[in-house]
Amino acid sequence: xxxxxxxxxxxxxxxxxxxxxxxxxxxxINNLQWYRQNSGRxxxxxxxxxSNEREKHSGRLRVTLDTSKKSxxxxxTASRAADTASYFCATxxxxxxxxxxxxxxxxxxxxx
Amino acid sequence: DAxxxxxxxxxxxxxxxxxxLRCSPKSGHDTVSWYQQALGQGPQFIFQYYEEEExxxxxxxxxxxxxxxxxxxxxxxxxxxxxxxxxxxxCASSLFRGDYGYTFGSGTRLxxx
Numbered sequence: 011x012x013x014x015x016x017x018x019x020x021x022x023x024x025x026x027x028x029x030x031x032x033x034x035x036x037x038x039i040n041n042l043q044w045y046r047q048n049s050g051r052x053x054x055x056x057x058x059x060x061s062n063e064r065e066k067h068s069g070r071l072r073v074t075l076d077t078s079k080k081s082x083x084x085x086x087t088a089s090r091a092a093d094t095a096s097y098f099c100a101t102x103x104x105x106x107x108x109x110x111x112x113x114x115x116x117x118x119x120x121x122x
Numbered sequence: 123d124a125x126x127x128x129x130x131x132x133x134x135x136x137x138x139x140x141x142x143l144r145c146s147p148k149s150g151h152d153t154v155s156w157y158q159q160a161l162g163q164g165p166q167f168i169f170q171y172y173e174e175e176e177x178x179x180x181x182x183x184x185x186x187x188x189x190x191x192x193x194x195x196x197x198x199x200x201x202x203x204x205x206x207x208x209x210x211x212x213c214a215s216s217l218f219r220g221d222y223g224y225t226f227g228s229g230t231r232l233x234x235x
Contacts, residue, residue: 041221050210052126052226053165060221098164102221109178110155110214110224112164 014042014099014113022119029086031116033099034079040102042075042082043110047096056084056097091122126227128213134233135203141232143198147215148225153177154196155224156188157212165212171196172218200232208234 017032033042041060045053059066059075059082066073072085086093096115103109127146135141147154153172157165167180171190190196194215200207210231214224 043223045224045226050161050229050231052212052228053214053224055223055225058221058223109167109170111167112157114164 014101014111016097016099016113016116018116019114020117020119022121023089025089025091025120025122027089029089029093029118029120031084031097031099031118033082033084033113035082035099035101035113036080037101037103039077042073043100043102044071044073044082044084045098045100045112047098047115049095053098086118089118089120091120094118094120126213126215126225128211128227128230130230131228132231132233134235137203137205137234139203140199140201141203143200143211143213143230143232144195145197145213145215145227146195147213151215151217151225152194153216153218154190154194155214155216156196156198157214158182159210159212159229161209168198203234205234208232 014033014035043058044056047053057068070087075082096117098112098115100110100112129144155170156168159165168182169179170177174190185201187199210229212229213227216224
């Protein structure tokens, strides 16, 4: 079963615009991670935010985490055609061993 | 620094056959997790191996089994293949004691006919 749920499921924007994707989850987490996947290839780890953090930046990426609402958002600024991919949020649940559970993803298309 | 290596990249099998997929983790990683990703879906957790033992398992039948070797590499075995087993199988490596995220391989595309 999926722990996270991304919204929207698909997003189409012009190059240079910002893209925002949201993720909601159901249970307490240790951390939340965002991954990118190009055309059915392997996933690439983008950023990890721990449950005691509220915001994190990496280059053109900005991630926020609201544990009270059990939600996260990924913002990609000044998007490029190369950002076209599927983006997944993944949660590492609290308690027990590390186990990362993925959502269904947001398919982002950046039009040149 | 080699990342995660999976083999083979593509595979076609007949229903009822058995298949073995292989994974070499990123250098320095000690944990291997396997995922199944159907077309248009998110990756589904199959199981995780650490210290040559299955530590966690997702909601997959016993037809799915695995192994981890002393050098941390891992195999995923699927018996009695069904058409529904057709998917991209992803291997991810990580450090058991740490929350730094996973490194994924490029996957094995399995087609069952």
